[in-house]
Amino acid sequence: MMMRRGGAKLASSLIAVAKPRLFTTATTASRLLKPTIAAAEVASVSGLTGSNWIWTRAPAIGGVRFASSVTLDVKTPTPETNPKKTENESTGGDANKGEKGINSYWGVEPNKITKEDGTEWKWNCFRPWETYEADLKIDLKKHHVPTTFLDKLAYWTVKSLRLPTDLFFQRRYGCRAMMLETVAAVPGMVGGMLLHCKSLRRFEQSGGWIKALLEEAENERMHLMTFMEVAKPKWYERALVITVQGVFFNAYFLGYVISPKFAHRMVGYLEEEAIHSYTEFLKELDKGNIENVPAPAIAIDYWRLPADATLRDVVTVIRADEAHHRDVNHFASDIHYQGRELKEAPAPIGYH
Numbered sequence: 001m002m003m004r005r006g007g008a009k010l011a012s013s014l015i016a017v018a019k020p021r022l023f024t025t026a027t028t029a030s031r032l033l034k035p036t037i038a039a040a041e042v043a044s045v046s047g048l049t050g051s052n053w054i055w056t057r058a059p060a061i062g063g064v065r066f067a068s069s070v071t072l073d074v075k076t077p078t079p080e081t082n083p084k085k086t087e088n089e090s091t092g093g094d095a096n097k098g099e100k101g102i103n104s105y106w107g108v109e110p111n112k113i114t115k116e117d118g119t120e121w122k123w124n125c126f127r128p129w130e131t132y133e134a135d136l137k138i139d140l141k142k143h144h145v146p147t148t149f150l151d152k153l154a155y156w157t158v159k160s161l162r163l164p165t166d167l168f169f170q171r172r173y174g175c176r177a178m179m180l181e182t183v184a185a186v187p188g189m190v191g192g193m194l195l196h197c198k199s200l201r202r203f204e205q206s207g208g209w210i211k212a213l214l215e216e217a218e219n220e221r222m223h224l225m226t227f228m229e230v231a232k233p234k235w236y237e238r239a240l241v242i243t244v245q246g247v248f249f250n251a252y253f254l255g256y257v258i259s260p261k262f263a264h265r266m267v268g269y270l271e272e273e274a275i276h277s278y279t280e281f282l283k284e285l286d287k288g289n290i291e292n293v294p295a296p297a298i299a300i301d302y303w304r305l306p307a308d309a310t311l312r313d314v315v316t317v318i319r320a321d322e323a324h325h326r327d328v329n330h331f332a333s334d335i336h337y338q339g340r341e342l343k344e345a346p347a348p349i350g351y352h
């Protein structure tokens with residue numbers, strides 16, 4: 001009896017192992033041949049009814065050109081004649097890396113998305129419904145005057161961090177921006193993670209702040225994905241990022257546990273510094289000290305920039321994002337200063 005059960009178990013295990021190989025191709029094919037979802041349905045699901053951006057799921061069409069890659073093509077041969085460049089272009093999106101057949105036995109769909117003009121959506125690291133047009137009207141000069149001891153501590157911590165940064169990077173703003181974005185994307189993730197755990201521990205909702213902080217982290221990471229296309233990090237810069245991340249992640253984690261009002265205030269001041277840095281970056285571009293190259297394709301799609309956008313346009317929209325992060329974090333700190341909890345104020349979700 002035992003042996004018969006053992007045999008049956010073995011047989012079912014073998015079938016389980018063989019199944020993907022036997023059936024995956026058919027499964028994948030049927031997924032790819034799924035009928036197109038009505039554009040209106042997709043738009044309503046993504047909350048973008050009325051927008052010019054409509055997406056449909058459709059089989060990938062080999063060789064279809066992606067609209068935003070036009071800008072990069074000004075300087076480079078077409079992807080068809082330079083496959084290596086195509087790979088580089090997709091650094092931030094992992095585009096087409098799955099083309100060579102990752103089996104989908106588990107029913108996880110390839111999720112090919114096309115834009116309304118029929119061209120393939122190139123990026124896997126963000127989707128069309130996560131894109132937005134930056135709010136360039138935001139006041140860049142707002143500043144929180146530090147009055148309390150904690151505020152002054154946060155302010156001077158940030159100011160003291162600026163000195164070694166200035167010495168290290170000097171006027172290499174592209175490199176500086178890329179490196180600083182590796183740090184800027186940490187606080188939102190740490191804060192969001194801690195609020196997530198708090199929500200679980202206390203059986204209570206977060207007022208949307210988990211999502212808002214994770215959105216901020218994701219937005220900062222997209223800044224990094226963009227600058228990676230402009231400035232390639234050297235080995236010692238990568239090593240520096242690993243070290244700084246190790247220190248900063250843990251320091252910010254501790255800081256947030258001890259005093260969220262201090263942590264958010266510090267990020268608010270970090271964002272004020274980021275605005276300053278990007279303003280200097282723009283000045284260097286205007287003086288011609290930094291070449292105003294075409295905007296990376298990933299940036300054109302993420303911020304819905306025109307196809308002929310330049311690095312200057314990219315820096316301008318990133319600076320606007322930083323101003324939003326500044327306001328969100330100073331606001332979060334203010335909530336704590338008023339003796340309230342973040343969950344009591346609706347979080348600024350989708351605030352860019």
Ligand SMILES: [Fe+2]
Pocket residue numbers: 181184219220223274318322
């Ligand atoms: Fe940023």
Ligand SMILES: [Fe+2]
Pocket residue numbers: 184220271274321322325326
């Ligand atoms: Fe930021």
